Amino acid sequence: MRGERINPMATFTRPDTLKEKITHYCPGCGHGIIHRLVAEVIDELGIREKTIGTAPVGCAVMMYDYFDCDMIECAHGRSPAVATGIKRCLPDRIVFTYQGDGDLAAIGTAETIHAANRGENITVIFVNNAIYGMTGGQMAPTTLIGQVSTTSPSGRGQNAEGAPMRVCELLSALEGVCYLERTSVSSPKDVAAAKKAIKKAFENQIAGKGFSLVEILSMCPTDWKLSTQKAVDFVNNEMKKAFPLGVYKDK
Amino acid sequence: MGQKVLLKGNEAMCEAAVQAGCRFFAGYPITPQNEVPEYFSWRLPKVGGVFIQAESEVAAINMIFGAAATGTRCMTSSSSPGISLKQEGISYIAAAELPCVIANVQRGGPGLGNIRASQGDYFQAVKGGGHGDYRLIVLGPGYVQELYDLTMHAFDWADYYRNPVMILGDGILGQIAEPLELTPYKPIVELPSKEEWKLSGCAGRAPHVVKTLILNPPDGLVHHNDRLQDKYRRIEQELSLCEEYQTEDAEIIVAAYGICGRIAKGAVRRARKQGIKVGLIRPITLWPFPKAAFIEAAKTAEKMLVVEMSCGQFVEDVRLATECKAPVEFYGKGGGWYPTDTDILARIEAMQAAPAYAGRKD
Amino acid sequence: MADIKFDIHRCKGCGMCVIFCPCGNIRMSDVLNDQGHPYAELIEQGRCTGCGLCFRMCPDTAIEIDRKKTAKQ
Numbered sequence: 001m002r003g004e005r006i007n008p009m010a011t012f013t014r015p016d017t018l019k020e021k022i023t024h025y026c027p028g029c030g031h032g033i034i035h036r037l038v039a040e041v042i043d044e045l046g047i048r049e050k051t052i053g054t055a056p057v058g059c060a061v062m063m064y065d066y067f068d069c070d071m072i073e074c075a076h077g078r079s080p081a082v083a084t085g086i087k088r089c090l091p092d093r094i095v096f097t098y099q100g101d102g103d104l105a106a107i108g109t110a111e112t113i114h115a116a117n118r119g120e121n122i123t124v125i126f127v128n129n130a131i132y133g134m135t136g137g138q139m140a141p142t143t144l145i146g147q148v149s150t151t152s153p154s155g156r157g158q159n160a161e162g163a164p165m166r167v168c169e170l171l172s173a174l175e176g177v178c179y180l181e182r183t184s185v186s187s188p189k190d191v192a193a194a195k196k197a198i199k200k201a202f203e204n205q206i207a208g209k210g211f212s213l214v215e216i217l218s219m220c221p222t223d224w225k226l227s228t229q230k231a232v233d234f235v236n237n238e239m240k241k242a243f244p245l246g247v248y249k250d251k
Numbered sequence: 252m253g254q255k256v257l258l259k260g261n262e263a264m265c266e267a268a269v270q271a272g273c274r275f276f277a278g279y280p281i282t283p284q285n286e287v288p289e290y291f292s293w294r295l296p297k298v299g300g301v302f303i304q305a306e307s308e309v310a311a312i313n314m315i316f317g318a319a320a321t322g323t324r325c326m327t328s329s330s331s332p333g334i335s336l337k338q339e340g341i342s343y344i345a346a347a348e349l350p351c352v353i354a355n356v357q358r359g360g361p362g363l364g365n366i367r368a369s370q371g372d373y374f375q376a377v378k379g380g381g382h383g384d385y386r387l388i389v390l391g392p393g394y395v396q397e398l399y400d401l402t403m404h405a406f407d408w409a410d411y412y413r414n415p416v417m418i419l420g421d422g423i424l425g426q427i428a429e430p431l432e433l434t435p436y437k438p439i440v441e442l443p444s445k446e447e448w449k450l451s452g453c454a455g456r457a458p459h460v461v462k463t464l465i466l467n468p469p470d471g472l473v474h475h476n477d478r479l480q481d482k483y484r485r486i487e488q489e490l491s492l493c494e495e496y497q498t499e500d501a502e503i504i505v506a507a508y509g510i511c512g513r514i515a516k517g518a519v520r521r522a523r524k525q526g527i528k529v530g531l532i533r534p535i536t537l538w539p540f541p542k543a544a545f546i547e548a549a550k551t552a553e554k555m556l557v558v559e560m561s562c563g564q565f566v567e568d569v570r571l572a573t574e575c576k577a578p579v580e581f582y583g584k585g586g587g588w589y590p591t592d593t594d595i596l597a598r599i600e601a602m603q604a605a606p607a608y609a610g611r612k613d
Numbered sequence: 614m615a616d617i618k619f620d621i622h623r624c625k626g627c628g629m630c631v632i633f634c635p636c637g638n639i640r641m642s643d644v645l646n647d648q649g650h651p652y653a654e655l656i657e658q659g660r661c662t663g664c665g666l667c668f669r670m671c672p673d674t675a676i677e678i679d680r681k682k683t684a685k686q
Contacts, residue, residue: 010616012668012678025672027627027650032672049454054317055462064460070450072320073462075343078313081305085317085325086450088301089275093452111313114306188633188666221627228628 015039017048019068028228030218031059033185034127035066037195038098041202042069051094052086054079058100059133077108080115083122094205096123102132105141105165112171116211119176123201124213126167129220130239137223141165144242149223168215168248178210180248184217186235190245209251217243253433260395261286261425264354264418265294267402268326270436273352274300275325277314279307279333282366283422284356287328308333312340312353319349320461322449324406328354330422331372332363335380341415342381346463348479350409352402353387354418356425359587367587368422370509373564376419377538384476386483388416388490389537391508395429397535403436411440412486419537421560423510423589486539493541494533497523501530503602504548504577506569507558508534511590515558518595527603537565542572549573554602558595559583615663616679619653623675626650630667630676636660639667 014020017039025031042048051069055061057076064071074082079097087095104112104126115122131149132138139149139156142164146155156164168180179201183194194216201212217239221231258266261284268276268291276291288304295302301318305311311327318325329337334355344351357372359365372380376389388408392398398420405416450459465471496516498504507515512533519531532548534541548555555577557566562585570579582590582598624646630653631639638660641651653675655661663680 010677011663011680012665012676014674014677018674022623022648023673027625027672028629029627029672032674033670036672036674050452052450052452061464064462068453068458070453070458071460071462072317072450073460073464074316075313075339078309078316078340081310081313082317082320084303085275085277085314085319086321088303088314089318089321089323089325090451110306111310114310118303188669191669229632232629232632 015043017042017068019066021065023066024062025059026222028219028221028231029059030129030185030216030220031127033191034125034194034216034218035063037191037198038096038125039067040195041199044199045202045206047094047202047206050092051096052090054083054095054097056097056099056103057134058103060098060100060127061134063098077103077106078111079103079108080111080120080122080124084115084118084120087120087122091121094123094202096125096202098125099127100133101128101130101140101142105167113174116171116213117174117176119178119210121205121208121210123205124211125198126213126215127218128167128215128243129218130164131220131223133220133223142243144238164242166243168213171213172248176211177213177249178251179204179212182215182217182243182245182248184235184240184245186217186219186232215243253435255430255432257428258395258431259286259426259428260398260420261356262290263395263399263431264402264420265290266433267399268352268406269294269298269300270433271324271403271406272436273324273326273406274298275315275318275323276300276327277303277305277311278327278329279305279311281330281333283358283368283425284328284330284354286425287354287356308336309340312337312344315351316340316344316349319344319351320347320450322445322451324410326352326354328356330356330358331360334372334375338381341387342383342385343463344415345381345385345387346383347461348413349415349461350413351415352405352409352418353415354420357419357421359585365587366422368424368510368560368589369585369587370421370511370560370565371562371585372419373537373559373561376417377568385479386414386486386538388412388414388486389419390416391419391535391537392424393509393513393533395424395427395431398424399431400434401535403434404439407438407440407442408490410442412482414482414486419509421510490536491539491541491543492535493544494531494535495544496531496533498530498532498548501528501548502553503527503529503599504532504552504555505529505558505595505599506532506534506545506555508537508565511558511560514590514592515595517592518599521592521596522599527599529599540568540572545569545572549576552577553607555579556598556602557581557583558590560588560590561585615661617655617661617663618677619655620675620677621646621652622648623673624650624652625673626652627672628653629670629672633666633670635664635666636662
């Protein structure tokens, strides 16, 4: 079958907020799972028609082809600033950013920190796959010590490149932040927890509680040069050690 | 007849923006435009608007990108180095055809420079400091009243053409206080609706997407550029402002804009008293460049003198517009140098005394 | 039991469903779909419990499950 739905009321089916279009993401990429979770939450909260999403620069640059709501494509790293502009002008709409590790924690670090610090009432979905996917596998701020990438061919070194950046821990020091949780999509249990966290991050915005960010450890089999199974193992066995899952702030 | 007040250029610009319906400002402190964020910080909340002191000029221009996408009239301002920071965002705003107003209160450069006025960002403003083929409508006011009136028009032109508009001021204009009539705001064009494209949540309609990446089809971006260029040609045909002072019988034409145009006008007045047949062309729109005035002047004027507070940027457009039919001399320096009317007068006198130009090619 | 359908065209052959099916009841095909990927298929029809873990882990919404049949049985 080609995109036919058995039954729109079926228990497990594509959410309305996710368009039918087949994504360009690699086989086994976490984006597909995370997109679906965000779309499910938007459906369940009934907010599709008042949601405005911002697309990053990264593999998800074309996420407006997949999300059936108003969207804007931002310059690299600037999504929290753009989201601030939108939310301040339209405070009753739901505004979310969706960003990778380069977008959020390298070029966009200042925008991330200051939107958080101002307590902007937005929802930030942070996809951490410890590498720069779209551009072919360069080192990210969250690349692990010893991890090989195209710009750290000998493996990331503490002395030269510094340790991987822990965004949840970093932002937890800021007063304006109301909710921070780190999750992953590397097992069914983790996916369920990630969805719960995403839902809470959107509910916080609806309740006007301030800045919420969900960090999601995600697989990148292509640039990690690993099979799907080994990529899942890398998240579960290695990434979770460097980036412990859990709630880092919950006002 | 509006209320008469005494305001600095920077403040006048802010008040004009608010009168024209600007309800969102994001900016960062930098001399000589600090009055701008300061003024907006108390003025905007009074009208239910939003003021944000952003963490950087980069963040500010991106906040403008978001605000503009919602259809809100919005503005940012900075001075030279901060405008450099905004270039990526400006390119995005132009590519997405979103309306906004950007003010550059120019200071000495390059680098950190100094805090004196200059006109060293002309190329950046008019030729496009950001990447790609785009144009900003660029305005070069020389008087506080003119700055006030043009700022209100800027919001109208931005909405009408769906294009960012830059107010290319300078440190003197920003700081000078002059009597100002608070002309009531009235749109100078019929303003189009924003419902077709603005972001507001997709209730009752298909979602709107604001984007500037056009990968497919392979020539998609070519067509987008063609459309933008068509728009820019239309703007060039419809919008062109300059002041022509005593140019009808002028043998020497002085060209200058902004505060420099004002100083040059003083020199032209004094030269006329001495019997020298000299006139002034003072462009007010820098893009579109008021070519027609220069083409006309080049027919009869023997010589042109461009005066600008830079090492020679605006002069290139004068040469281009006249196709060098009349010789164009340049008098200017970068780095926060100001000419006096006496200096300019001396140059006019020297040009008058010099032999007639024999190499004219018509 | 549950009515489960795999969209051969959407599937990118990543194998997440194969890894996470608790019954080990999913395999990759020997042939490629029109996108050039092997695709996921049930090994034993009628044995699917409709737990939905494959759906949960699929990045491409290539799986649909109707659990109503399970509930009624």
